[in-house]
Amino acid sequence: MQSPVRQTSGTAIFSLVAGVLGWTLLPFLGSLAAIVxxxxxxxxIRRAPDRLDGDGLAIAGLVLGWASVIxxxxxxxxxxxxxxxxxxxxxxxxxQHY
Structure with a gap:
């Protein structure tokens, strides 16, 4: 029996890309987008763990975004x-001169 294929979350990929942009081309906007x-x-991903993957990508985007803001x-x-x-x-x- 095959297990269902989990798809990587597009929002998680966007978070990682925005986090990288927050450190390079769009310092404030990229970081804010990465966090959100x-x-x-x-x-x-938590609502559909059997369907979606990419929690690590989302965490990486969050870390990059929050680190830039801090x-x-x-x-x-x-x-x-x-x-x-x-x-x-x-x-x-x-x-002192007076």
């Missing part, structure tokens, strides 16, 4: 802290 489509793909947020925080600290130092030095 990755969650959608995992939900579809690095972007940490970069913005680092820039704000650096320039805020620089402004505070300059303000402190400017007050």
């Amino acid at each position: 489509s990755g969650h959608m793909a995992r939900s579809q 690095i972007a947020v940490l970069s913005v925080i680092a820039i704000v802290v650096f320039f805020g600290g620089l402004a505070a130092i300059l303000a402190f030095l400017g007050q």
Whole structure:
């Protein structure tokens, strides 16, 4: 008896491709698309595990998307802290001359 052939989820493939695009050509939009489509793909795969495959692709897209978002947020925080600290130092030095 043959087992039914499981088809790879197109949404999972899209999630992986969008995750790669989030690191290369479309930094914010690609990452956002990877996160949304990755969650959608995992939900579809969980609802039809006998029909759909590709959970690993969806997870890879999710990891790429979230990693890009986290690095972007940490970069913005680092820039704000650096320039805020620089402004505070300059303000402190400017007050000492009076």
